Amino acid sequence: xxxxxxxxxxxxxxxxxxxxxxxxxxxxxxxxxxxxxxxxxxxxxxxxxxxxxxxxxxxxxxxxxxxxxxxxxxxxxxxxxxxxxxxxxxxxxxxxxxxxxxxxxxxxxxxxxxxxxxxxxxxxxxxxxxxxxxxxxxxxxxxxxxxxxxxxxxxxxxxxxxxxxxxxxxxxxxxxxxxxxxxxxxxxxxxxxxxxxxxxxxxxxxxxxxxxxxxxxxxxxxxxxxxxxxxxxxxxxxxxxxxxxxxxxxxxxxxxxx
Amino acid sequence: xxxxxxxxxxxxxxxxxxxxxxxxxxxxxxxxxxxxxxxxxxxxxxxxxxxxxxxxxxxxxxxxxxxxxxxxxxxxxxxxxxxxxxxxxxxxxxxxxxxxxxxxxxxxxxxxxxxxxxxxxxxxxxxxxxxxxxxxxxxxxxxxxxxxxxxxxxxxxxxxxxxxxxxxxxxxxxxxxxxxxxxxxxxxxxxxxxxxxxxxxxxxxxxxxxxxxxxxxxxxxxxxxxxxxxxxxxxxxxxxxxxxxxxxxxxxxxxxxxxxxxxxxxxxxxxxxxxxxxxxxxxxxxxxxxxxxxxxxxxxxxxxxxxxxxxxxxxxxxxxx
Ligand SMILES: Cc1cc2nc3c(=O)[nH]c(=O)nc-3n(C[C@H](O)[C@H](O)[C@H](O)COP(=O)(O)OP(=O)(O)OC[C@H]3O[C@@H](n4cnc5c(N)ncnc54)[C@H](O)[C@@H]3O)c2cc1C
Ligand SMILES: Nc1ncnc2c1ncn2[C@@H]1O[C@H](COP(=O)(O)O)[C@@H](O)[C@H]1O
Numbered sequence: 001x002x003x004x005x006x007x008x009x010x011x012x013x014x015x016x017x018x019x020x021x022x023x024x025x026x027x028x029x030x031x032x033x034x035x036x037x038x039x040x041x042x043x044x045x046x047x048x049x050x051x052x053x054x055x056x057x058x059x060x061x062x063x064x065x066x067x068x069x070x071x072x073x074x075x076x077x078x079x080x081x082x083x084x085x086x087x088x089x090x091x092x093x094x095x096x097x098x099x100x101x102x103x104x105x106x107x108x109x110x111x112x113x114x115x116x117x118x119x120x121x122x123x124x125x126x127x128x129x130x131x132x133x134x135x136x137x138x139x140x141x142x143x144x145x146x147x148x149x150x151x152x153x154x155x156x157x158x159x160x161x162x163x164x165x166x167x168x169x170x171x172x173x174x175x176x177x178x179x180x181x182x183x184x185x186x187x188x189x190x191x192x193x194x195x196x197x198x199x200x201x202x203x204x205x206x207x208x209x210x211x212x213x214x215x216x217x218x219x220x221x222x223x224x225x226x227x228x229x230x231x232x233x234x235x236x237x238x239x240x241x242x243x244x245x246x247x248x249x250x251x252x253x254x255x256x257x258x
Numbered sequence: 259x260x261x262x263x264x265x266x267x268x269x270x271x272x273x274x275x276x277x278x279x280x281x282x283x284x285x286x287x288x289x290x291x292x293x294x295x296x297x298x299x300x301x302x303x304x305x306x307x308x309x310x311x312x313x314x315x316x317x318x319x320x321x322x323x324x325x326x327x328x329x330x331x332x333x334x335x336x337x338x339x340x341x342x343x344x345x346x347x348x349x350x351x352x353x354x355x356x357x358x359x360x361x362x363x364x365x366x367x368x369x370x371x372x373x374x375x376x377x378x379x380x381x382x383x384x385x386x387x388x389x390x391x392x393x394x395x396x397x398x399x400x401x402x403x404x405x406x407x408x409x410x411x412x413x414x415x416x417x418x419x420x421x422x423x424x425x426x427x428x429x430x431x432x433x434x435x436x437x438x439x440x441x442x443x444x445x446x447x448x449x450x451x452x453x454x455x456x457x458x459x460x461x462x463x464x465x466x467x468x469x470x471x472x473x474x475x476x477x478x479x480x481x482x483x484x485x486x487x488x489x490x491x492x493x494x495x496x497x498x499x500x501x502x503x504x505x506x507x508x509x510x511x512x513x514x515x516x517x518x519x520x521x522x523x524x525x526x527x528x529x530x531x532x533x534x535x536x537x538x539x540x541x542x543x544x545x546x547x548x549x550x551x552x553x554x555x556x557x558x559x560x561x562x563x564x565x566x567x568x569x570x571x572x573x574x575x576x577x578x579x
Binding site: 011013016017019026096097098101120123124125126127128129132133135136137141142143144145160161162163165166167168169170171172173182183186216217218219220221222223224225226227229231233234235236237240241243244245247248250251254255257258 | 268331332335355356359360362363364366367368370371372373374375376383388390391392393394395397398399400401402403404405406444445446447448449450451452453464465471489497498500501502503513514515516521522529542543545550552556557558559560561562563564565569570573574577578579
């Protein structure tokens with residue numbers, strides 16, 4: 001089983017984000033980047049499928065700028081991916097999902113993966129479509145919001161999350177693309193041995209420009225800005241003791257739950 | 259065709275998010291002098307078309323086909339793409355539901371037309387509409403502009419438009435043929451099911467204390483439990499705590515968890531992502547503590563505290579009589 005995993009680097013969930021003065025993007029200069037949350041579940045699932053079937057290869061693929069992309073790909077290799085493909089891109093980043101999909105498709109077409117896993121959505125752009133675009137472009141079968149997988153002969157049986165706490169199993173023939181929902185497994189931490197071993201594994205670098213066949217964008221972003229709030233919130237301020245005192249008063253006299 | 263709205267089925271009815279999309283289309287059509295068509299896929303038993311018979315749209319298109327009576331990504335992608343090719347709508351509106359997430363990106367790739375997903379509003383700049391989309395974990399937004407003049411697929415985030423504002427009318431009914439073969443549908447689907455609830459019913463709770471990733475580590479959960487006990491409240495959580503195995507799935511609030519409407523929803527270390535908010539925005543009072551003053555949860559909170567829950571929880575537990 002040859003499995004590709006799409007992993008994106010996104011600002012850490014604790015990062016405090018500032019918009020650049022020209023409003024074209026956020027200020028990335030002081031940001032730490034990490035592997036997108038659902039992608040780390042996708043990587044773990046790929047590793048487990050490989051371990052279960054006892055054979056195969058996991059290839060991590062990421063498009064982004066040099067330093068942070070290498071960091072995320074090294075992490076994937078340290079966890080057990082066999083090799084990696086780095087699609088090198090510099091600012092301004094491609095935001096049109098169709099072009100992102102096309103670039104990734106061209107980067108991996110010759111790999112002929114049996115299975116391609118992606119996250120459900122990226123936490124920065126949240127397009128929720130990149131993996132499926134690649135799948136459709138490559139003529140693969142697709143399934144989304146996956147919470148469990150079962151490899152069968154020539155096909156894969158997957159548990160899809162539906163709305164309102166419903167689930168459904170479907171079976172699709174391979175090759176297939178799955179978009180993975182968080183919570184499907186418990187992602188591992190890299191071992192010391194893994195971290196050492198990762199240094200020897202291959203990261204193949206390819207340039208984004210060489211993979212772009214059609215430069216016309218179907219959608220573009222305007223400025224990045226913060227939306228005005230319309231709700232009036234009473235902010236309770238002061239030292240801890242004052243805050244607690246006011247909260248008890250609110251519970252007792254205003255919300256009346258004490 | 260101007261605007262085509264996709265009416266999706268959910269448990270035998272038109273999905274609430276599809277009704278919201280109809281409202282979006284009605285308002286957009288009014289602002290721009292456009293016509294609205296609605297689309298139903300499948301519906302051999304006419305249940306959805308009967309429900310849509312009083313929607314205030316110009317026409318209701320029904321694409322009935324036995325292979326569309328149950329959803330499959332393959333079948334719906336093929337049918338939807340055929341309809342867009344023959345009808346050539348400028349805008350296709352829908353709710354950002356799980357079904358839409360599952361197959362619309364494939365329609366987009368197949369027809370090479372843009373999909374702008376999960377939008378929270380429409381803006382107009384010099385007569386050319388753009389769609390407002392949240393980026394960077396909903397901390398900011400941007401206006402997304404479709405570049406060319408072909409069809410644009412747009413899905414709206416839940417609760418962007420109120421379904422109750424749907425204007426009624428009497429649409430014309432039109433049936434259209436779909437060319438679909440058994441071999442086009444490659445997936446085999448089993449019956450949908452629900453997992454056991456474990457006897458927890460948060461929907462009936464009056465007081466809910468809900469913890470998020472801000473709790474930091476599993477060892478801190480008893481601190482929240484102690485507060486819940488003192489307040490006589492149920493303990494709930496956001497999804498990441500369930501994903502990590504720290505909280506049971508039955509205690510998750512949100513679009514993939516329970517929907518609750520207590521008298522008090524006390525959110526501790528929860529950022530306020532839309533998938534969480536969907537499940538608790540019906541609460542009578544929301545009190546939130548978060549160390550980040552820009553956390554989106556404060557946008558829907560009645561009372562907000564910028565502070566550290568690990569410090570405040572024990573103090574509050576002590577202060578409550
Ligand atoms: C299809 C889909 C379905 C989903 N369904 C659900 C769902 O049903 N329910 C759900 O909850 N999510 C759901 N999610 C996930 C959702 O998008 C968010 O990722 C999730 O709600 C974030 O949880 P959180 O607020 O606990 O964590 P985070 O977003 O990481 O926020 C943690 C917050 O804690 C604050 N914090 C940290 N430390 C402290 C401290 N010491 N004191 C005070 N504050 C602190 C931080 O400032 C931050 O705001 C779904 C996502 C998808 C894509
Ligand atoms: N630049 C990228 N590099 C690698 N994978 C990506 C990239 N962008 C998106 N993906 C993958 O596609 C998924 C969905 O992203 P999106 O469509 O942006 O929400 C992510 O979770 C990743 O798995």
